Amino acid sequence: MVETDELLENRVGEMTRKTNEMGIPLMIVIEGPPASGKSRLSNALYMALDAKYTDFMATRPPRDIDLRYPFLQRYWNHLPKNGDINIHFRSWYAQYIEYKTNTVLDNVRVDYEEIKQDMDRFEQTLIDNGYEIIKFYVHTTEAVRDKHIEKLRANPVLKWKAEEFAERLDKIDYENEMEQFLKAPTGCPWTVIDFEEKGGAINTLYRTIIERLEKRVEAEESAEASKIDGAFTNSYESEFFNFDFEKEKIKKKEYKEILPDLQSRMREIQFQLYEKKIPLVIVYEGMDAAGKGGNIKRIRESLDPTGYTVNATGAPTDIELAHHYLWRFAINTPRSGHIGFFDRSWYGRVLVERIEGFASKKEWTQAYDEINDFEKSLYNSGAIIVKFFLSLDKDEQLERFTDRQEDEDKQWKLTDEDWRNREKWDLYVEASEDMVRETSTARAPWHIIAGNDKRYARITALRKVIEACEARLGNS
Amino acid sequence: MVETDELLENRVGEMTRKTNEMGIPLMIVIEGPPASGKSRLSNALYMALDAKYTDFMATRPPRDIDLRYPFLQRYWNHLPKNGDINIHFRSWYAQYIEYKTNTVLDNVRVDYEEIKQDMDRFEQTLIDNGYEIIKFYVHTTEAVRDKHIEKLRANPVLKWKAEEFAERLDKIDYENEMEQFLKAPTGCPWTVIDFEEKGGAINTLYRTIIERLEKRVEAEESAEASKIDGAFTNSYESEFFNFDFEKEKIKKKEYKEILPDLQSRMREIQFQLYEKKIPLVIVYEGMDAAGKGGNIKRIRESLDPTGYTVNATGAPTDIELAHHYLWRFAINTPRSGHIGFFDRSWYGRVLVERIEGFASKKEWTQAYDEINDFEKSLYNSGAIIVKFFLSLDKDEQLERFTDRQEDEDKQWKLTDEDWRNREKWDLYVEASEDMVRETSTARAPWHIIAGNDKRYARITALRKVIEACEARLGNS
Numbered sequence: 001m002v003e004t005d006e007l008l009e010n011r012v013g014e015m016t017r018k019t020n021e022m023g024i025p026l027m028i029v030i031e032g033p034p035a036s037g038k039s040r041l042s043n044a045l046y047m048a049l050d051a052k053y054t055d056f057m058a059t060r061p062p063r064d065i066d067l068r069y070p071f072l073q074r075y076w077n078h079l080p081k082n083g084d085i086n087i088h089f090r091s092w093y094a095q096y097i098e099y100k101t102n103t104v105l106d107n108v109r110v111d112y113e114e115i116k117q118d119m120d121r122f123e124q125t126l127i128d129n130g131y132e133i134i135k136f137y138v139h140t141t142e143a144v145r146d147k148h149i150e151k152l153r154a155n156p157v158l159k160w161k162a163e164e165f166a167e168r169l170d171k172i173d174y175e176n177e178m179e180q181f182l183k184a185p186t187g188c189p190w191t192v193i194d195f196e197e198k199g200g201a202i203n204t205l206y207r208t209i210i211e212r213l214e215k216r217v218e219a220e221e222s223a224e225a226s227k228i229d230g231a232f233t234n235s236y237e238s239e240f241f242n243f244d245f246e247k248e249k250i251k252k253k254e255y256k257e258i259l260p261d262l263q264s265r266m267r268e269i270q271f272q273l274y275e276k277k278i279p280l281v282i283v284y285e286g287m288d289a290a291g292k293g294g295n296i297k298r299i300r301e302s303l304d305p306t307g308y309t310v311n312a313t314g315a316p317t318d319i320e321l322a323h324h325y326l327w328r329f330a331i332n333t334p335r336s337g338h339i340g341f342f343d344r345s346w347y348g349r350v351l352v353e354r355i356e357g358f359a360s361k362k363e364w365t366q367a368y369d370e371i372n373d374f375e376k377s378l379y380n381s382g383a384i385i386v387k388f389f390l391s392l393d394k395d396e397q398l399e400r401f402t403d404r405q406e407d408e409d410k411q412w413k414l415t416d417e418d419w420r421n422r423e424k425w426d427l428y429v430e431a432s433e434d435m436v437r438e439t440s441t442a443r444a445p446w447h448i449i450a451g452n453d454k455r456y457a458r459i460t461a462l463r464k465v466i467e468a469c470e471a472r473l474g475n476s
Numbered sequence: 477m478v479e480t481d482e483l484l485e486n487r488v489g490e491m492t493r494k495t496n497e498m499g500i501p502l503m504i505v506i507e508g509p510p511a512s513g514k515s516r517l518s519n520a521l522y523m524a525l526d527a528k529y530t531d532f533m534a535t536r537p538p539r540d541i542d543l544r545y546p547f548l549q550r551y552w553n554h555l556p557k558n559g560d561i562n563i564h565f566r567s568w569y570a571q572y573i574e575y576k577t578n579t580v581l582d583n584v585r586v587d588y589e590e591i592k593q594d595m596d597r598f599e600q601t602l603i604d605n606g607y608e609i610i611k612f613y614v615h616t617t618e619a620v621r622d623k624h625i626e627k628l629r630a631n632p633v634l635k636w637k638a639e640e641f642a643e644r645l646d647k648i649d650y651e652n653e654m655e656q657f658l659k660a661p662t663g664c665p666w667t668v669i670d671f672e673e674k675g676g677a678i679n680t681l682y683r684t685i686i687e688r689l690e691k692r693v694e695a696e697e698s699a700e701a702s703k704i705d706g707a708f709t710n711s712y713e714s715e716f717f718n719f720d721f722e723k724e725k726i727k728k729k730e731y732k733e734i735l736p737d738l739q740s741r742m743r744e745i746q747f748q749l750y751e752k753k754i755p756l757v758i759v760y761e762g763m764d765a766a767g768k769g770g771n772i773k774r775i776r777e778s779l780d781p782t783g784y785t786v787n788a789t790g791a792p793t794d795i796e797l798a799h800h801y802l803w804r805f806a807i808n809t810p811r812s813g814h815i816g817f818f819d820r821s822w823y824g825r826v827l828v829e830r831i832e833g834f835a836s837k838k839e840w841t842q843a844y845d846e847i848n849d850f851e852k853s854l855y856n857s858g859a860i861i862v863k864f865f866l867s868l869d870k871d872e873q874l875e876r877f878t879d880r881q882e883d884e885d886k887q888w889k890l891t892d893e894d895w896r897n898r899e900k901w902d903l904y905v906e907a908s909e910d911m912v913r914e915t916s917t918a919r920a921p922w923h924i925i926a927g928n929d930k931r932y933a934r935i936t937a938l939r940k941v942i943e944a945c946e947a948r949l950g951n952s
Contacts, residue, residue: 017888039781043776047773047776047777050788051769055785065539065541158743158744160747271636300522304519305519306532311527314528318794319794343527409490412493
C-alpha cells in the first residue's frame, strides 16, 4: 500500500490557504460510480482543508422541491464565495444522470440537450468570473469494487449500504452516461483517478490540485489589472426613446375603469400559473423616478402574497460582492408556479457597473452572453420572462425629482445618488440602448414603455404581462 | 366601506424606515383561519413596506425535509437581520397546528408540550436580543367568510381555491387550537383584528404597528448604553482543571492499537444513526492549542463525508453580527441522521464575548439560559448532544505555541490573537468554569478532557461519543 504523502497534504493545505487569502473561489468536483472509493478520497480531502472556509456538498437524489427550480439551482444556492472551497461530492453531472434515469421524474418535461448546455455555460461563466473548478472522475475495476461491497456486506451494521450500492449499480448506468461528459470538449477538463488503493489515489488527487493551484496563483500574480473602460461612443442613435410622450397617455377616468379588470385578470392568471406550475419572472429597469415601484404595485395589488416575491436591488452587500454577480439574483429565482418581480436586476452589470467602472470592460462585455445564458436556463426550466424598460424624458425626470424634494412624504425617495446619476444621463441612455439590443430575445424580450404618463405605463405593463402569460397558458 | 387611511400607510412607511435605519429587526406575524382575509391584509402590508428590506415568508405545510430538523428550523433560517422586516404569513403557530393535525406526520414522535415551550422561548430570546415581534390574529364571522368563499367559487378559474379553503376549514380545527395561544400569558401579546371589510382591518393593522414602533423607537432613544462588565471574581476555585496530567496519558503503541477499532465502531455508529434518523451534535471548546482540530479529525477519519459537517467558528461576519448570536449556529444544525461538529460554538457568547466585552453583562448572563433552551430544542428534535472542553495547562500551551512558531508548516496556525488570549488565561479559566457549571445538563453534558496528552484526549473523546450514541441506540 502506498502511504499518503504527508508532504503533499501539507502542500495542499498551503496552496489553499494561499487561494483563500487571494480570494480565489475553488470548486472541487468528485464524480464516480457507486462504490468507486470516492467517499474515502473525499473524506481525506475534506480533512486536509481548513474547515473555516471549506464546505462539503453532497448531491443527493432530487426532491420534489428541487424539481420546482431550474436544474442548476442547488449549485447556485451553494456557490462558494471568494476564497472559499466547495467539495462537490457528486455534482451537476450526477444530478443530470439522476434526472435522466430516475423514473420518478417521468412526468417532468426536461430537454436534456438544453440542460447539458446549461451545465457547460454554468462552468464557463464561473471560470470567466474567477472561479477555479477542478474536476475528478474516480474510476475503479470491477474486482476492487466487488471486494469493497463484499466487505461492507460482511458487517451486519453496514450491510444495507452494500445493498444500496448494488441497487444503484444495477439501476443507474452511471459509467455509460458519464462517458459523453468525459469525452466532450470542455473548457474545464477532467482528471481521471484510477482507484486501486487509497494512498495512491489520494496522492494523484493532491498532486492535481497542487498543480492547478500553483498555475492559477502564478497566473494571478503576473496578471495585468483588468481594464476599466465603459467604451462609450457618445454618438449612438436612440431609437428606443423616440416616444411621442404626448400621445402615450391614458385619462384618469379611463384608467380607473380599465385597471380593476386587468388586476382581476392578473389574479386569475396567478392562480392558473400556480396550478400549471409555471414560474413567471418580471424584470424592471429604467431611469430613476421612471415609476418602477408604482408600476409593480399595480401588478401586485390583487395578487395572493404567498405566491410572489419582490426583489428590490440595491448596492450589493459584502457577501454579494464576494460571489459571481448573478448569484444574488439566481438564489431568488421564483419556484414553479410563483412570480418573482425584480425591481432592477442582473442588468446592473451592463448599466451601473459599466458606467461607474465597477466592472472591467472584459466583465461587462462578456455579461451580455452570460445574461442571455442565465435567462435561457430560466426559460429551460419553464419560466415566462417579461422585461420592462421604463423610459421617461429628461425634463419629466427633473420635475419628479423636484416634486420629491418638496413633498415631505416623498423626500426619502430622493438621494444624492439620483442627482449624480442624472448628470450621467447620456451614458445611461447609451448603456441601456446597448443592453436592449444585446439581450432582447424571443424567450425573454424587452418591452420599452414610455413612462412620462404613469397611468399609461402601468396599464401597458399589466397588459404585456397578461399577454405573455395568456400566450403560454393557451399552449400548455 | 372604510377607506384605507393613506396617512396611516405613510406613517407605517416612515416608522419602518426609522427602525430600518436604527437596525431594529422586525417580525410581523399574521395568523388566522383559512379565508379570514389575511391574504388581503398581508398583501396590503407587504406593499406598504420597502421591498429592499422586507421579506414575505409564508408557512406552508411541512415537507419531509422539514421534519428532519428541529421544529423552529425554518424560522431560524429565515430570521431577519438588523433593520430588516419579515412578514410571517402563518407562522410557528400555524405550523404547530399543522404538525398536530396532519395525519401524514403520525409516525413522527413529537412532544407538543415541549414544542409549545420551544416556541415561547424562541420569541423570548429574540425579544431579549432586540427583535420586535408584533402578532396579529385575523378573525372573521362565518357569514363574511362564506361570502368570500362563494365569490371565489363563482369564478371558474378560482374555484379550486374555494374548495381548498373549504377542505382546510373542514379538516383542521384551526380556531379551536389557536384559542390556547391567544389566551396564554406571553411576553409577546396578540392583537385580534375583526375582519369585516378590508379598509377597517388594514387601519387596525397599521395603527397597531405604528403604536408599537413608536413605543420601541422612544424606548431605544432614551435607553442607557448596556453595561459592559465581565464580572470576574478572580477568586474562583478551578475544580475542572485539577487533572493529574501526568496520569492522563496513553502510550503510542497502545494508541495505535485502540484507535482503528474505535474509528471502525464510530463508522458503524454513523450508519446506525443514519438509519434511525438520529442527529448527533458534537461541540468542542477549550484552550487555544488544546488540540480540538486534531481531536475532531480522529473522529472524522473513518466517517462517510456525506453524513457529517464540520463548522469551524471564527470571528463573526458582518451578516452574522447583524443577527441573533445563535443564528449562525442554528442554521448549521445537522439534519436527522447526520453529524454536526462544532469547532468552537455558541459558547463564544459566554467566553470570548464576555471576556473581550463584545457582549454586555445583561447579554452574556442571560445567554446561559438561552443556550440551555437552544440545546433543549435540539434535544426535543431527537438530537444526541456531546460537549467537550479540552483543557491543558499553561506550560503545555506555551510549549505548543513555541513549537508552532518554529515549525514552518505550522506557523500559520499561530496568530497574534493566540498570544493576546494567553495573557487573559485566568479570565478564560473563570469564564469556562462558569460556563460548565451553568450549562451542563443531563441532555447536553460537558465532558472535561485533559488535553496535555493528545493521544489520551482523542481516545477519550471518541469513547465518550461512542458511549453517548450507544446509550441512545440501545434504547431506540
